[in-house]
Amino acid sequence: MALVRSVTFTALVVVALVLQTSVFSHLALAGVVPNLVLLLVVAMAIARGPEAAAVLGLLAGLALDLMPPADHVAGRWALALVVVGYLAGRVRSDAGSSAVAAVVTVAACSFVGTSVFALTGLVLGDGGVTVAAVLKVVPVSVGYDVLVTPVVLPLALAVLRRLEATRVAW
Amino acid sequence: MLACVTVMVLDVSADDSPVDPVRSAAAAVLGPIESGASSVVRPLTDLPATVRSHRALRAEVRDLERTNAELRRELARTALDRNRAAELDGLLAATEQTGYAVVPARVVGMGPAQNFTRTVTIDAGTAAGVRADQTVINAAGLVGRVLRADRHTATVLLVADASSVVGGRLASSMELGFVQGRGDVGGEGLLDLDLADGSVVPARGDVVVTWGSRAGAPYVAGIPIGTVQSVQSNPRDLTRSAIIEPLADFTSLDLVGVVVPADTESDRTVLGAEDKP
Numbered sequence: 110m111a112l113v114r115s116v117t118f119t120a121l122v123v124v125a126l127v128l129q130t131s132v133f134s135h136l137a138l139a140g141v142v143p144n145l146v147l148l149l150v151v152a153m154a155i156a157r158g159p160e161a162a163a164v165l166g167l168l169a170g171l172a173l174d175l176m177p178p179a180d181h182v183a184g185r186w187a188l189a190l191v192v193v194g195y196l197a198g199r200v201r202s203d204a205g206s207s208a209v210a211a212v213v214t215v216a217a218c219s220f221v222g223t224s225v226f227a228l229t230g231l232v233l234g235d236g237g238v239t240v241a242a243v244l245k246v247v248p249v250s251v252g253y254d255v256l257v258t259p260v261v262l263p264l265a266l267a268v269l270r271r272l273e274a275t276r277v278a279w
Numbered sequence: 280m281l282a283c284v285t286v287m288v289l290d291v292s293a294d295d296s297p298v299d300p301v302r303s304a305a306a307a308v309l310g311p312i313e314s315g316a317s318s319v320v321r322p323l324t325d326l327p328a329t330v331r332s333h334r335a336l337r338a339e340v341r342d343l344e345r346t347n348a349e350l351r352r353e354l355a356r357t358a359l360d361r362n363r364a365a366e367l368d369g370l371l372a373a374t375e376q377t378g379y380a381v382v383p384a385r386v387v388g389m390g391p392a393q394n395f396t397r398t399v400t401i402d403a404g405t406a407a408g409v410r411a412d413q414t415v416i417n418a419a420g421l422v423g424r425v426l427r428a429d430r431h432t433a434t435v436l437l438v439a440d441a442s443s444v445v446g447g448r449l450a451s452s453m454e455l456g457f458v459q460g461r462g463d464v465g466g467e468g469l470l471d472l473d474l475a476d477g478s479v480v481p482a483r484g485d486v487v488v489t490w491g492s493r494a495g496a497p498y499v500a501g502i503p504i505g506t507v508q509s510v511q512s513n514p515r516d517l518t519r520s521a522i523i524e525p526l527a528d529f530t531s532l533d534l535v536g537v538v539v540p541a542d543t544e545s546d547r548t549v550l551g552a553e554d555k556p
């Protein structure tokens with residue numbers, strides 16, 4: 110069962126990554142694409158709690174850091190998504206209560222995630238992060254993430270909850 | 280009864296029967312009625328055939344719809360093919376003009392703005408002869424340079440990235456400068472040119488080309504980068520800077536070429552290599 114779960118998680122992360130880099134890049138708003146991996150981590154946090162989400166955030170973030178064409182210090186997205194997973198997991202009972210709460214959670218997580226990523230860039234002096242660019246990119250990315258939430262989050266939650274249900278049944 | 284017999288006798292006995300005019304009169308009156316009636320009835324009697332043909336027609340419609348869809352798809356593909364052919368032609372023309380051998384490649388992934396680095400993945404790697412620090416061009420002009428090459432893919436840093444600096448030369452006056460990205464590819468994706476000589480005033484529309492590095496790494500010489508859009512003079516640091524509009528459109532990159540040495544071993548056709556001595 111653990112194998113099935115890890116395979117499913119891996120598949121979900123890979124699908125999110127590929128969609129994000131190869132499909133949504135054609136639908137980018139000012140170069141910003143929806144952060145599907147972040148949404149997946151938020152869904153995990155709502156379904157399974159902060160620990161699981163933080164672990165998924167670490168692994169998915171590392172994948173995001175290493176997948177071409179990423180060219181920044183590896184671990185920056187991993188850190189950002191661990192923080193996101195933990196925070197979303199902490200407000201899990203509220204976030205899962207209603208659609209509006211879930212959207213607000215995603216907006217907050219998107220803001221925190223992108224900001225943490227940008228801040229690590231500023232601190233490490235890595236990859237041409239400028240405050241002006243951050244101020245421009247963060248609102249757009251929060252907006253785009255919120256825009257795709259109604260489609261992506263229920264889907265991810267359904268898959269994760271189904272997985273949970275089979276586990277209980279076994 | 281008697282009347283019947285009379286009519287029969289009349290009709291049979293004479294060649295020029297007195298019944299004939301009556302017959303034709305009846306035909307004149309009843310004929311149209313008959314045909315009218317049958318035309319009313321025919322659809323009813325033909326109903327089974329109609330149902331059958333309806334089914335056949337439906338099948339035909341389905342067939343036609345399928346053919347139509349296929350044709351449409353083909354048409355859509357033709358447009359794409361035509362665009363790709365045009366791009367390939369453009370790349371070929373670019374290689375002929377510049378005289379460099381290039382490995383064609385397609386952009387398969389684009390880094391999001393959230394990463395703050397403007398990089399793309401191309402589907403050519405070391406197997407195709409691509410190495411790090413090679414120049415990437417497309418039909419329009421300079422795209423960037425290869426940061427890293429794996430077996431089947433490579434990561435390209437676009438010239439629009441904020442950390443990208445390219446040595447540029449004004450084609451009109453041969454003055455040197457540095458072209459720097461702004462980390463912004465959306466919209467116009469402008470670049471900045473800092474000229475080394477503060478007394479030079481570039482004209483609007485001047486073309487900026489690469490001046491090239493030693494051994495062509497990371498940038499080969501003579502690739503057009505962009506055109507001068509406006510000029511700003513900065514009295515503080517005694518240099519003049521110009522805003523450059525890049526020739527390549529970074530948001531719709533598809534077919535690009537990696538400039539490789541002419542004798543490169545590649546798993547695909549190297550454009551422009553065969554006419555090299």
